[in-house]
Amino acid sequence: MKYVRIATLTAAVAATALALTACSSGGGDAGGSDGDGEAVAITDLNIVVPADPGGGWDQSGRAMSQLLTEEEIVGSAPVTNVGGAGGTVGLAQLANEKDPATLMVMGLVMVGAVETNASAVRIEDMTPIARLTDEPLVVVVPAESEYDTLEDLVEDVVDRGQAVTITGGSAGGADHILAGLLLEEAGLDGGEIAEKLNYTPNSGGGEATSLILGGKVAAGISGVGEFLQHIEAGTMKALAVSSDEPVAQLPDVDTITDAGYDVVLTNWRGVIAPGGIDDAERAELERIVTELEELDAWKDELETRGWADAFLTGAEFDEFLAGNIGEVTTTLQNIGLVG
Numbered sequence: 001m002k003y004v005r006i007a008t009l010t011a012a013v014a015a016t017a018l019a020l021t022a023c024s025s026g027g028g029d030a031g032g033s034d035g036d037g038e039a040v041a042i043t044d045l046n047i048v049v050p051a052d053p054g055g056g057w058d059q060s061g062r063a064m065s066q067l068l069t070e071e072e073i074v075g076s077a078p079v080t081n082v083g084g085a086g087g088t089v090g091l092a093q094l095a096n097e098k099d100p101a102t103l104m105v106m107g108l109v110m111v112g113a114v115e116t117n118a119s120a121v122r123i124e125d126m127t128p129i130a131r132l133t134d135e136p137l138v139v140v141v142p143a144e145s146e147y148d149t150l151e152d153l154v155e156d157v158v159d160r161g162q163a164v165t166i167t168g169g170s171a172g173g174a175d176h177i178l179a180g181l182l183l184e185e186a187g188l189d190g191g192e193i194a195e196k197l198n199y200t201p202n203s204g205g206g207e208a209t210s211l212i213l214g215g216k217v218a219a220g221i222s223g224v225g226e227f228l229q230h231i232e233a234g235t236m237k238a239l240a241v242s243s244d245e246p247v248a249q250l251p252d253v254d255t256i257t258d259a260g261y262d263v264v265l266t267n268w269r270g271v272i273a274p275g276g277i278d279d280a281e282r283a284e285l286e287r288i289v290t291e292l293e294e295l296d297a298w299k300d301e302l303e304t305r306g307w308a309d310a311f312l313t314g315a316e317f318d319e320f321l322a323g324n325i326g327e328v329t330t331t332l333q334n335i336g337l338v339g
Contacts, residue, residue: 040280042288045077048104050090052083054206055169056135056223057105060269063301064105064292073291086113086170086201088121095121097274100281103129103289107269109173111328115338116172123325127277128317130289131270133302134310135223136243137178138250140236142215150240150259153219154186161196167208168221171201172337174267175221177328178242180335185261190336212236223267224249225305242266249306268310268324270317286313 045068049061058081065077082090087110094104106123114122139150147153157164168175176199183193200217202208209227212220213235220227220236228249230236240259241247243266256263273285292298293311302309312320332338 038280040284042101042281042284043075044101045074045288046099046102047077047079048090048094048102049079049081050083050087050094050104050106050110051081051170052202052206053081054209054226055202056226056267056269057087057107057109059225059305060133061105063298063305064103064271067295067297067301068288068292071291071295071297073288085117085119086110086173088113088117088119091119091123091126092121094272094274095125100274100277100285102274103271103285104273105269106272107174108267108324108328109169109175111325112172112174112177112332112337113170114172115329115332116176123272123321125275127273127275127282128321129271129273129282129285129313130293131268131310131312131317131320132289132293133270133307134266134268135225135305135307136241136247136266137174137221138224138227138231138241138253139178139219139221139239139256140212140227140231141219141239142212143235143237144215145218145237147219147237147239150182150254150256150261153239154182154261156218157183157196158186158188162198164219165198165200165217166219166221167200167202167211167217169202169208171199172332173201174265176201176337177331177335178221178263178265180337181263181265181331182256182261184335185263190334192336194336223306225307228306247306266308269307270312270321289313 047061047065049058051057061079065079068074068077082093087106141147166179179197179199180193183197208220208222211217224247227236231238238250238253240254240256242256244264246255
């Protein structure tokens with residue numbers, strides 16, 4: 001079974017994990033350290049969403065902002081959207097950020113986009129703070145679509161190739177990877193997948209939704225939370241979910257495995273901070289997100305959105321992130337999305 005979640009760590013991956021933790025110089029004004037490694041206090045936080053409004057990253061960032069301020073964990077937490085190129089435009093901006101009181105929402109999508117966009121700025125250049133959530137994807141079609149099963153859709157792509165358009169998030173992200181894995185399971189190799197897969201990427205979930213509801217594409221892939229209201233309203237038809245078990249919000253929808261394709265893929269999301277912040281500043285950011293994760297209101301938000309609690313900080317998140325970067329890169333190469 002194909003999982004893009006937690007990789008087996010090799011010595012090379014462990015070395016990458018060490019590189020991820022080597023962000024211990026520099027500082028800033030807001031919430032800054034006194035330079036001696038003493039505890040710091042961040043009272044106002046900046047949250048950067050490296051995507052346009054409407055998608056899972058945006059939903060995550062705004063939920064964080066609302067609860068952090070409502071529960072008075074911080075005084076303010078404004079959200080700034082910086083869309084483009086699977087989050088790598090925002091990532092490049094974060095590389096120049098000097099304020100340590102800054103968190104950027106990111107996740108599996110950005111891991112893939114760094115590779116497919118050959119980004120000069122990499123996640124390894126930043127400071128990992130926490131993995132927050134894990135979400136299955138759902139494959140949908142317009143309500144009036146001729147496709148009634150996942151097999152109907154996949155076989156039509158195999159037969160007609162570029163005539164069948166699939167939309168989702170950024171190029172190289174979780175949605176794009178899932179589309180490639182489905183075609184690989186249908187028997188195509190990397191070159192054939194690249195030739196046949198007509199994938200239209202978007203910077204935010206709102207644009208993908210418009211394309212699907214407008215009948216401009218044959219199908220769409222995104223997190224369950226992004227399409228759930230449209231599935232429940234009957235304007236989209238869900239063909240399958242990418243988790244290993246059916247999801248509570250869509251109990252009657254098959255998993256991709258049950259639909260005949262041996263693929264399990266979940267989309268994790270987390271937060272990173274600028275590179276070069278010191279240990280005390282990192283510890284303070286970890287404290288803030290840990291307090292968020294412990295809130296009953298945050299747990300309610302996860303349930304409402306269909307997100308699983310996948311909280312990790314510290315060395316555990318460093319190791320997970322290093323492993324995920326290595327595994328996703330290999331997967332992208334195998335399905336022909338990168339050379």
